[in-house]
Amino acid sequence: MAKLKKQQQRTTGVGQLSLVEHALCPLDSRNSLVENLVYDAEYFYSYGKTRKAALARVFCPLGLSASDELYLWGLLALTMLQPEPESELFATPHWFLRQLGVINQNSKRGGRQYKQFAEAIKRLSAVTYLNDGFYDPVRGEHRRVSFRFFSYSLPVDLKSCRAWRISWDPIFFEMVKDSAGHFRFDLAVYRELDAxxxxxxxxxxxxxxxxxxxxxxxxxxxAVNLLGFSSSLQTREMKAKVSRCLKKLVELHVLADVEIFKTSPGKYFVRLSRGPYFAQKQKHSYAPAPQDSPLFETLQAIGFEDAAAARLINRFPTRVLAEWADITQAAQERFGNEFFHKSPMAYLVDSVSKATEGNRSAPDWWHELNRSERQKHEMNAASEKLFSRIRTELFGGVADSPKAPASNTKVTHISELFKG
Structure with a gap:
């Protein structure tokens, strides 16, 4: 049973109910990995007895790849699987990638997977999402929203042993955390599929x-709004591409019966039927052990033995322990072991004990270090102006008149995009 629970943890993804109604960026990497990418999509929802369209606009200052979505859904799952999910997650990149099944226990640091992960979260952290009909499960209504997915703080030197910090946007996290705002899916199946x-x-x-x-x-x-194929494709090309995706899900028994049928010249529709995959899905309760905590590897790196690390995880609040673990590692890297009167382990235990009681605060040099790391990832002035324009086009209001966007950036007015 323990083995089954551990496997369940590693193969679970979490999706947000409204976000999966449409693509977040084009599938074509030549169009998606351009700076200041603006991607538009629509989907439909029921409002009482009325069928309404939600218009979404995704602003990606650093571009966005469809493969980045693995990390978005995976990080959400790792956050939600914690005993008391909080809006911040502290862990080493090795822990993140091992839990997501991207690497195994024996993979070394500094490889291709670590670089791809760092680039993906950099792009995801810059994304701003706008939607004029997003379902808010907390309030039980469709609302106009604008949010980022998350912010992050990580060492400038990627060879550092310090934990990476993922901080979810409060509006986004509130809606995901609600039981009516997310669903779980098989991350192992997801990982094996194409984008x-x-x-x-x-x-x-x-x-x-x-x-x-x-x-x-x-x-x-x-083809266009849900999967992210180009709207310039001919109908026969869309039919072929969608058919290939349907066939893969039929082979995995996710779908039992599919059909693309024509109702009139040029008008095609897709019919889907549930496959036996859904009958096989089982819900398993999961009670993570201290060894599964994202802080466990960090405490080991500081010098704690397994049993001592487990006791600290059980004894202290996660947020306080994560902060002082990072301060301890930053002091080791910046000042060396001569910084500590006894040892890094003794410094951490003493600091986290006093911080929990409210008798110690983080040092100024650590706050300054975090500020310098954050400044490397802030949106530049050109991106801020372009975002102001995007927000105005979707929600209305007055915005500053921005400079013309770069020639490789296609900014489409909502009125033109959905004309007719």
Whole structure:
């Protein structure tokens, strides 16, 4: 049973219910990895007896890759699987990637996977998401929203042993944390699929967990808004690309029966039916052991033995322990072991004990170090002006008149995008 629980932890992803209704960026990396990318999508929802369209706009100052979504959903899952999920997650990149199944226990630091992870979270942290019909599960209504996914703080030197800090946007995290705002899916299955099939898998994981079939989805909507293919594709090309994604999910038994059918010249629809995959899904309760904590490897790196690290994790609040573990490691790297009167372990235990009682605060030099690391990732002035324009186009209001965007950036007015 313990082995089953541990496997469940490592293969669980968490998706946000409204975000999986549409793509976050184009599938074509030549179009998605340009600076100041602006991506537009729509989807439909029921408002009483009325069918309404939600218009989403995703602003990506550093671009965004469809493969980055693995880290977004995986980081959400690792946050939500903690005993008391908080909006901040502290862990080494090795722990993140091992829990997500990207590397195994024996993988070394500094490899290709670590570089890809660092680049992905850098792009994701810069994204700003706007939507004029986003479902807010806390308030039980559709609302206009604007939020970032997360911010992060990590050492400038990627060879540092200090933990990385992921801090979720408070509005986004509030809606994800609510039980009606997220769903879980099989991350192992997701990881094996191509980018387009991953998006379709998330969508059907949400929709078909509550119903047995979906009778008619417009082919163009599935191809362009849901999967992220170019709207310039011919209908026959869209049909071929969507068919390949459907076939992969049928092979995995996620879908049992699929059909792309025509109702009139040029109008095609997609029909989906739930596969046996959903009947096999089982819910397992998971009570993480201290060894599964994202802080466990950090405490080991400071010098604690396994039993001592486990006692600290059980004894002190996660946020306080994570902060002082980072201060201890930063002091080791910046000042050396002569900084400590006895040892790094003794310094950490003494500091976290007094901080928990409210008798010690973080040193000024550590705050200054964090400020210098944050400044490397702030949005520049050009991106701020472009975002102001995007927000005004979607929500209305008055914005500063920005300079023309870069020639490789396509900024489409909502009125033109959804004309007709």
């Amino acid at each position: 387009a099939s991953r998006r379709l898998f998330l969508f059907v994981s949400k929709i078909l967990s509550r119903r047995t079939r979906v009778n008619a989805l417009r082919l163009e909507h599935v």
